[in-house]
Amino acid sequence: MSELLSVMAASMQADVNRANTVAQNIANSNTAGYKRLFALGDAAQGGAMADTRQGAMSRTGSDLDLAIEGAGYFSAQDPGGGYVSRGGALRQDSRGRLVLAQSGLPLDGEQGEIFLRPGAFRVDEAGQVFQGERVVARIKLVYPAKDARLEAAGNGLYRLRGALADPKDLGGAGRIRQGFLEMSNVNSTREMVELMEATRHLESVQKAVQGMDAVWDKALRTMGEF
Numbered sequence: 001m002s003e004l005l006s007v008m009a010a011s012m013q014a015d016v017n018r019a020n021t022v023a024q025n026i027a028n029s030n031t032a033g034y035k036r037l038f039a040l041g042d043a044a045q046g047g048a049m050a051d052t053r054q055g056a057m058s059r060t061g062s063d064l065d066l067a068i069e070g071a072g073y074f075s076a077q078d079p080g081g082g083y084v085s086r087g088g089a090l091r092q093d094s095r096g097r098l099v100l101a102q103s104g105l106p107l108d109g110e111q112g113e114i115f116l117r118p119g120a121f122r123v124d125e126a127g128q129v130f131q132g133e134r135v136v137a138r139i140k141l142v143y144p145a146k147d148a149r150l151e152a153a154g155n156g157l158y159r160l161r162g163a164l165a166d167p168k169d170l171g172g173a174g175r176i177r178q179g180f181l182e183m184s185n186v187n188s189t190r191e192m193v194e195l196m197e198a199t200r201h202l203e204s205v206q207k208a209v210q211g212m213d214a215v216w217d218k219a220l221r222t223m224g225e226f
Contacts, residue, residue, distance in 0.1 A: 025037055033055070034186065
């Protein structure tokens, strides 16, 4: 009996994790660069994996908005480690660095942080950053291997668990498009269906537990009469 209850408890926890993950997806359905998460059964929400399929491109016209078409991720660092992101909304901080707008972390270039003088700049498909006719930096893209795992870290960032790959093995290097943002790949309708399925399954398991509890209680009462 205790083993069966343990199985049911694990099933209920999986449903809770799934519901929490779906709720996070729905909340971020309009967040640029957000990748849909899916729960790993009994894993905690922090261990959910990301669906890496590309979202739709949205034209913004802003020089500070970048999108990656194809494979690859932007790279950023903080004292706690490295992150990757598909969210290309940028801003310049007080030091003139290009930083990710959501997290404030500096965008990695091939030679380190990217500093710009005041004024317009241009980014080509290869990630070269121009001010006037001069190349001042090149944006770094990283390429997780197909079996690598991305774990959501908040603010549009993901921790990479696994190795990097040669972009040739992923269909070629990604192309950067300035003036665009990649939208979330979340399908809100699908997520609502998943939320209802998780909720109904949780309710059915709860009813089964309550039924077992009633049977157990009756059995104990009956045994107490002898």
